[in-house]
Amino acid sequence: MAPSGPEDPMDKRAPADHPIDDLVAARWSPYVFRDETLEAGVVASLLEAARWAPSSYNEQPWRFLVGRKGDAAWQGIHDCLVEPNQAWAQAAPVLMVSVASMRYARGDKPNAHAWHDVGLATGNLLAEATARGLLAHQMGGFFPDRLRERFGLPEHFEPCAAIAIGHRGDPATAAPELAAREQGPRTRRAVAEFAFGDSWGQPASLDA
Numbered sequence: 001m002a003p004s005g006p007e008d009p010m011d012k013r014a015p016a017d018h019p020i021d022d023l024v025a026a027r028w029s030p031y032v033f034r035d036e037t038l039e040a041g042v043v044a045s046l047l048e049a050a051r052w053a054p055s056s057y058n059e060q061p062w063r064f065l066v067g068r069k070g071d072a073a074w075q076g077i078h079d080c081l082v083e084p085n086q087a088w089a090q091a092a093p094v095l096m097v098s099v100a101s102m103r104y105a106r107g108d109k110p111n112a113h114a115w116h117d118v119g120l121a122t123g124n125l126l127a128e129a130t131a132r133g134l135l136a137h138q139m140g141g142f143f144p145d146r147l148r149e150r151f152g153l154p155e156h157f158e159p160c161a162a163i164a165i166g167h168r169g170d171p172a173t174a175a176p177e178l179a180a181r182e183q184g185p186r187t188r189r190a191v192a193e194f195a196f197g198d199s200w201g202q203p204a205s206l207d208a
Ligand SMILES: Cc1cc2nc3c(=O)[nH]c(=O)nc-3n(C[C@H](O)[C@H](O)[C@H](O)COP(=O)(O)O)c2cc1C
Pocket: 027, 028, 029, 030, 085, 137, 138, 139, 140, 141, 142, 161, 186
């Protein structure tokens, strides 16, 4: 029988220490996408999922640039990625960039939670993608000024992350260094290292 679990480099499911829902465990960031378009309506559903994220004062500070392979927006986003990201993101049928509105619409005050809330919207988008058997890989490796100019971002909007979305590809068809990165182990800090109780650095009780 084929090996499964974390020993199998093709099985990217999170090797969790505590039970978690499959929707969370099954998400991971691939380096190899299949060069195949997404079904009609999928992009709308991904953005609809993002739409229903919570946000400070219901400001909904998220915006997304959306490109499909073959269109000018996809090319524009791809042109703004750093080269190492371009190398693998070129196979993705959909490229997006999340953008944060940094000021509240009402009162025109700075929104200190804007990036936080864009992250929540992106998390919803990723969950919807996972539920549909799709994969997404986010990127901080892009040139924000180039992107700002190419897409005409207004002053108080900040690009947060580029996102490549598509189907899982076959690592055997990819460049060896990409296949190797793709098959590396998934690691995380233990919960006790980031969940504190009584005082900072004192692990929270996880008993109850
Ligand atoms: C905001 C953000 C920026 C990232 N930037 C890059 C990037 O520029 N290039 C890259 O290959 N991966 C990038 N990643 C992917 C992370 O390296 C990846 O999420 C992390 O190693 C955990 O792996 P997993 O998503 O498979 O669980 C980024 C992820 C996030 C959330």
